[in-house]
Amino acid sequence: MADKVLMKGNEAIAEAAITAGCRFYFGYPITPQTEIAAYMAKRMPKIGGTFLQAESEIAAINMVYGVASAGKRVMTSSSSPGISLKGEGISYMAGSDLPGLIVNVQRGGPGLGGIQPSQSDYFQATRGGGHGDYHLIVLAPASVQEMADLTIKGFELADKYRMMTMILADGTMGQMMEPVSLDFDIKPEPEKPWATTGTQMKRPHNIINSLSLVPEELEQQNFRRYEKYAEIEKNEVMYEEYMMDDAQIAIAAFGIAARVSKNAVNEARSKGIKAGMIRPITLWPFPKEPFMKAAEHVKQFISVELSMGQMIEDVQLAEQCRRPVTLCKRAGGMIPSPEMVLAAIEEAAENGGAL
Amino acid sequence: MSTTQFLFAGFGGQGILFSGKFTAYKGLIDGKHVSWLPSYGPEMRGGTANCSVIISDDPVGSPIVSHPDVLIAMNLPSLDRYEDAVVPGGIIFVDSSLIERKVKRTDVTVKYIPATQLASDNGLTTLANMIIMGSILKETGGYDEASIDAALAKVVSARHADLLQYNKKALSIGAEY
Numbered sequence: 001m002a003d004k005v006l007m008k009g010n011e012a013i014a015e016a017a018i019t020a021g022c023r024f025y026f027g028y029p030i031t032p033q034t035e036i037a038a039y040m041a042k043r044m045p046k047i048g049g050t051f052l053q054a055e056s057e058i059a060a061i062n063m064v065y066g067v068a069s070a071g072k073r074v075m076t077s078s079s080s081p082g083i084s085l086k087g088e089g090i091s092y093m094a095g096s097d098l099p100g101l102i103v104n105v106q107r108g109g110p111g112l113g114g115i116q117p118s119q120s121d122y123f124q125a126t127r128g129g130g131h132g133d134y135h136l137i138v139l140a141p142a143s144v145q146e147m148a149d150l151t152i153k154g155f156e157l158a159d160k161y162r163m164m165t166m167i168l169a170d171g172t173m174g175q176m177m178e179p180v181s182l183d184f185d186i187k188p189e190p191e192k193p194w195a196t197t198g199t200q201m202k203r204p205h206n207i208i209n210s211l212s213l214v215p216e217e218l219e220q221q222n223f224r225r226y227e228k229y230a231e232i233e234k235n236e237v238m239y240e241e242y243m244m245d246d247a248q249i250a251i252a253a254f255g256i257a258a259r260v261s262k263n264a265v266n267e268a269r270s271k272g273i274k275a276g277m278i279r280p281i282t283l284w285p286f287p288k289e290p291f292m293k294a295a296e297h298v299k300q301f302i303s304v305e306l307s308m309g310q311m312i313e314d315v316q317l318a319e320q321c322r323r324p325v326t327l328c329k330r331a332g333g334m335i336p337s338p339e340m341v342l343a344a345i346e347e348a349a350e351n352g353g354a355l
Numbered sequence: 356m357s358t359t360q361f362l363f364a365g366f367g368g369q370g371i372l373f374s375g376k377f378t379a380y381k382g383l384i385d386g387k388h389v390s391w392l393p394s395y396g397p398e399m400r401g402g403t404a405n406c407s408v409i410i411s412d413d414p415v416g417s418p419i420v421s422h423p424d425v426l427i428a429m430n431l432p433s434l435d436r437y438e439d440a441v442v443p444g445g446i447i448f449v450d451s452s453l454i455e456r457k458v459k460r461t462d463v464t465v466k467y468i469p470a471t472q473l474a475s476d477n478g479l480t481t482l483a484n485m486i487i488m489g490s491i492l493k494e495t496g497g498y499d500e501a502s503i504d505a506a507l508a509k510v511v512s513a514r515h516a517d518l519l520q521y522n523k524k525a526l527s528i529g530a531e532y
Contacts, residue, residue, distance in 0.1 A: 006389070006391065176390060176393075176418050177376070177391040178389065178391070178415070178418075179383050179388075259417050259418060262417070263416040263417045337421055338416070
């Protein structure tokens, strides 16, 4: 492990983004993600990149729109209330088919809420957040290494599909330090013949725009976008299964909730309870297949979340309500303890006779 | 197959996060799995600070330490808040120059170190944290010069390399106390 360094999750995202070729960062400070902006402020000027602290989140996302239109890798980051502000720009980018990376290091809400970790922007991230029919690819890291790896993956997916990727992290993931290897395998950036880089009088104009006043045309745009989404649902789903082979009780959890739940699964196993965990890494597209498969042998699912219960709906949809799904939750910046998750597993074991 | 969970707690400015970072780096250098999680709430802005560090032979699950094996209490509010959370058989390190009361628990080992006083007496005013760290390393069997040097080199930035010797002096004072 000698080649690994200790880094905060936020710093790992920033370093990985730079390694991925991102040379444009626009943001506005907000706890608990400010280290991303601080890191960019320090590094970007030294490597010929641009760090700009915008006058607001809305300004920042529109600067992202501009750079994305010109075909360069670009990112912004914020925390929950700031992401809401960016909602309009995100929808415009979706409507203009622009790639880019958005990082949401979530904190408790709604409103200004607090500054402690939360996962209560799950609906906002996976269902849109802005207006209109669209999706973001949503990636949920559960370690500092994944904060880095998924940042690189995020840029690749964004360019591949000409759409935005969101890293949906939380305050714990942003603030914690773990050993991370920064030895990345970076694929070359794809050509972007659609970008507005100047015609040199040699080609027709490229137009980046989300306005389309002819409904027949706008409908076709939506249809085409959803054909792309179907392809992503087929090709890009990522998840981790932990002790699922013979599991009778299955936790569904992502990010910090998955880290906490892993302790509980280990503890349950040591007590002879056949517990396991499915950890979605892509929240959109949601990994439906492992849940459907697990429903064959699992007696009960438990969705562990730092919210009032949001991902639980996707779990129910994924396993088509074949087995009961219960919720184990804390909200407002609180984190479920391993003991709390273990208690939920034990209760499920008693109720369902899964021993 | 062992895991040690540390909780460092005290006032902001006492080097709580630094101690944690040193511990985590030392674990990394010793080939362990490690995690470091600071408090980042309003309390760190001029109040209490704490950080969770886990050193393990296995990948770390939850990075949150709610039942520490080792508690480092550098002020009274921290001892009051976390004393009961320590696992039976655990160790509590107390800066006895700042905390007048004794630990009530009888099922844990307690090391009282007048770290702030020792730091002041030795011209190491800001290094009470590393004096306690010396004691921790000695008590938990990790006082190994080579990995201490390597970990210090990671947490003391090159521009402050002149401070390495003071950190090492503080560690040895703590280890010998």
